[in-house]
Amino acid sequence: KIKLKCRALPPPPPIDGQNLGTYRTDEGQPWVLPVVKKVEQKIANDASLNHEYLPILGLPEFRANASRIVLGEDSRAIKENRVGGVQCLGGTGGLRIGAEFLRRWYNGTNNTATPVYISSPSWENHNSVFVNAGFKDIRAYRYWDAAKRGLDLEGLLEDMESAPEFSIFVLHACAHNPTGTDPTLEQWKQIAAVMKRRFLFPFFDSAYQGFASGCLDRDAWAVRYFVSEGFELFCAQSFSKNFGLYNERVGNLSVVGKDADNVQRVLSQMEKIVRTIWSNPPSQGARIVATTLTCPQLFAEWKDNVKTMADRVLLMRSELRARLQALGTPGTWNHITEQIGMFSFTGLNPKQVEYMIKEKHIYLMASGRINMCGLTTKNLDYVASSIHEAVTKFQ
Numbered sequence: 001k002i003k004l005k006c007r008a009l010p011p012p013p014p015i016d017g018q019n020l021g022t023y024r025t026d027e028g029q030p031w032v033l034p035v036v037k038k039v040e041q042k043i044a045n046d047a048s049l050n051h052e053y054l055p056i057l058g059l060p061e062f063r064a065n066a067s068r069i070v071l072g073e074d075s076r077a078i079k080e081n082r083v084g085g086v087q088c089l090g091g092t093g094g095l096r097i098g099a100e101f102l103r104r105w106y107n108g109t110n111n112t113a114t115p116v117y118i119s120s121p122s123w124e125n126h127n128s129v130f131v132n133a134g135f136k137d138i139r140a141y142r143y144w145d146a147a148k149r150g151l152d153l154e155g156l157l158e159d160m161e162s163a164p165e166f167s168i169f170v171l172h173a174c175a176h177n178p179t180g181t182d183p184t185l186e187q188w189k190q191i192a193a194v195m196k197r198r199f200l201f202p203f204f205d206s207a208y209q210g211f212a213s214g215c216l217d218r219d220a221w222a223v224r225y226f227v228s229e230g231f232e233l234f235c236a237q238s239f240s241k242n243f244g245l246y247n248e249r250v251g252n253l254s255v256v257g258k259d260a261d262n263v264q265r266v267l268s269q270m271e272k273i274v275r276t277i278w279s280n281p282p283s284q285g286a287r288i289v290a291t292t293l294t295c296p297q298l299f300a301e302w303k304d305n306v307k308t309m310a311d312r313v314l315l316m317r318s319e320l321r322a323r324l325q326a327l328g329t330p331g332t333w334n335h336i337t338e339q340i341g342m343f344s345f346t347g348l349n350p351k352q353v354e355y356m357i358k359e360k361h362i363y364l365m366a367s368g369r370i371n372m373c374g375l376t377t378k379n380l381d382y383v384a385s386s387i388h389e390a391v392t393k394f395q
Helices: 034-044 060-071 090-105 125-132 153-162 185-197 221-228 260-277 284-294 296-327 350-358 380-393
Strands: 083-089 116-120 138-142 168-172 201-206 233-238 250-256 343-345 369-371
Touching: 034 284, 034 296, 060 083, 060 221, 060 233, 060 250, 060 284, 083 090, 083 260, 090 125, 090 201, 090 233, 090 250, 090 260, 116 125, 116 153, 125 138, 138 153, 153 185, 185 221, 201 221, 221 233, 250 260, 250 284, 284 296, 296 380, 350 380
Parallel strands: 116 138, 116 168, 168 201, 201 233
Antiparallel strands: 083 250, 233 250, 343 369
């Protein structure tokens, strides 16, 4: 008899969908983007397509165009052929393939001791991805200042200054999850200057391009600036939010190297890693994205769809803040509109959160994080008055 022995582990944190981390309309329903419906029909009617395996690294036109939208039409790195892409299973897959490569080949061979810095707080899966890739030294860098409800830039820069050379820093390209607080353009420049001087490796996680501000270029500014400053870097891209393709698992890992030869060597190693993890990726989601990005008319329609989602989230932010201020809710609430993207750190403390859940049946994270897409024109007044009650009762 063969006996498997293992200890029971607590369940993993809920995925975004279980935590209402997906976009909802003002009616509280999922939204299939009109452009996605159109492209799905176009694919279904294309008799030339089949279900043969894709290349191990993925659909070439998807990889190239996914990298193009994050790096920009006029990217020098693309023109100099020092950019490569790997189609991955969502943004998480991009993080994992990048982490696996870095553990094997960065800062020596199989160096599990290279420090990996993750913001405090961050998306809970960041730690798990790098731990499971074999890294032994996961550290936090300061990011959120709870007192001022904003970015702790001074603490962040201090942690970068004190980090060992060649440490890996996981950076949120835009719409920081879970705080919704991003560095300004000038602050990004300060961050890049320290990272360049300290020889730190940037690993961007771009899960919300276009979805955060409504502008693809604005949401990719940080990544493009780092590339313009001469960094070699990785950028894990997800198309779950900005295409609404949550269950298709569409992601890309963009690799920016110092020259074309170096990038090809990196891709050859990543090909070996992919072969042992998922062998080759699925085609449907990648075809939807590639078809959209390569057709000017569909691309324009997609940008309009993305802006529709971003504008609704921005509207809910401004409306919630206005209601809280009108109620005279204790404290300052400008952080609600200064933050960006799907999530917001409300600043509610644990007792206030408990009151919201148990007494008002409004469900949010213990940290006070809420999904702005859960707000609608129908429930805004109730949510605002409930926050007002919670803050007034438990200051």
